[in-house]
Amino acid sequence: MKALVAATITTLASSVKVTSNYLFLIFAFIASMGFINQASAETLNSVSHIHHVKVIEKKVLVLTHEGLFELVSKNDMKLVGKDRIDVMGFTTLGKVFFASGHPAAGSKAPNPIGLVKSIDGGLSWKAVSLVGKVDFHFLEGARTDLYGADSQSGDLLHSANSGKTWSSLGVNTFADIAVSPEMSGMAIALKNSELLLTESAFKTSSKIKSALKFTQIEWSKSGLYSLSGNSLYKSTNIGKTWTKQSTFKGAPGILSASDQMMLVTVGSDIYTSKNEGKSFRKLP
Numbered sequence: 569m570k571a572l573v574a575a576t577i578t579t580l581a582s583s584v585k586v587t588s589n590y591l592f593l594i595f596a597f598i599a600s601m602g603f604i605n606q607a608s609a610e611t612l613n614s615v616s617h618i619h620h621v622k623v624i625e626k627k628v629l630v631l632t633h634e635g636l637f638e639l640v641s642k643n644d645m646k647l648v649g650k651d652r653i654d655v656m657g658f659t660t661l662g663k664v665f666f667a668s669g670h671p672a673a674g675s676k677a678p679n680p681i682g683l684v685k686s687i688d689g690g691l692s693w694k695a696v697s698l699v700g701k702v703d704f705h706f707l708e709g710a711r712t713d714l715y716g717a718d719s720q721s722g723d724l725l726h727s728a729n730s731g732k733t734w735s736s737l738g739v740n741t742f743a744d745i746a747v748s749p750e751m752s753g754m755a756i757a758l759k760n761s762e763l764l765l766t767e768s769a770f771k772t773s774s775k776i777k778s779a780l781k782f783t784q785i786e787w788s789k790s791g792l793y794s795l796s797g798n799s800l801y802k803s804t805n806i807g808k809t810w811t812k813q814s815t816f817k818g819a820p821g822i823l824s825a826s827d828q829m830m831l832v833t834v835g836s837d838i839y840t841s842k843n844e845g846k847s848f849r850k851l852p
Contacts, residue, residue: 619656619705621838623824623831624665628840628851631655636667636690639838641852648690653681657707657716661730665690668704668716683716683731696731706740708755710747710787713769715755717742726769728752737770746787756792756807758785763794763807776807784823786830790844793830795820800832800845813845 619631621639628639635652637645656669665686671677682698702725706717714727717740724740727733741759748754757764757773761781766773780796787793792803794810798819801810822833830841832848839848 619669620658621822621824621831621833622658623826623829623840624660625826626828628831628838629658631658635672639851649686649692651693653684653693656719657704659707659709659714661709661712661714663687663689664730666696666707666709666714666731667693668702668707670703680720683714685731697727697734706745708745708747710749711752713747713752713755715745715747724770728769743783744785746785746792748787749789756785756787758782765806778807778810780810783820786823786825788825788827790827793823793825793845795823795832802845814841814848816848 619633622629622631629648630637630639630645633654636648636655636658638648639645652672653667654670654672655667658665658667660666667681667684667686669681670679671681678700680700680703681695682700682702683696683704684693685696686693702716702721703719704716704725705719706715708715712728712730714731716725716727716734717723718725722739724737724742725734726737727735742757744758746756748756751767753769754765754767755770756776757766757770761783763776763778763782763785764773765776780794780801782794782796784795785792792807793813794801794803794807798817799815800813800820800823802813803810816832816834816839818834820832820834822831824831825845828842830845830848832839832841832845838851840851841848
């Protein structure tokens, strides 16, 4: 188990340049889910390796070593589709799912799988690009923009055409990226607890001044959301000013948001909100 935990930390550290505090929070969340040698992944406690938890529309999806799962409750997870690919990176562009990682155990598919997409909600997957070349442990997108951090080269890659072609932005130094749902080329990156705004897909960028020390960012049509300290904040003017939405009893780890729902993890607990983070309920 110690080897698995060490591998989990290594995977997270190689996927994104994160602060020690943030890495500890993510490790604490993953470790608290439990590790066993033969995982069935029918519940959170049976998953051997959780890579991330993301909100897609009104669903909570769990990226695991055993495949992509929909989380209904801590004791109820449903496999999405039949292909148990090791989902390392995951995002959506509209209704289309995009993923990266490794083929299922026993599969003869190229490893890594590069970028794959699903137009049927994850029931089936089709190769898009970089097959056998790239393993994105960090994947974010909106409109037709995709950003991915390759665990093998350490580079941050950008695609302006939904993953068909890519350009390198050099070594990744960002802990998180929030992509504008309204304007192509616009995104906000998190680096050393500060935010950087770009309107040119990071060819150039400028610092967003704030007294807050950020740990996570998300961008939906209702606004920009961030975690700082024990609280969730919202901005409707691209980070110039922030309004506190909620405060948690403990340090939040993961933030994920769609236009319909928001998710925040605190330790091993998962909280969801359907009113833009003004109130949360703990997953039963």
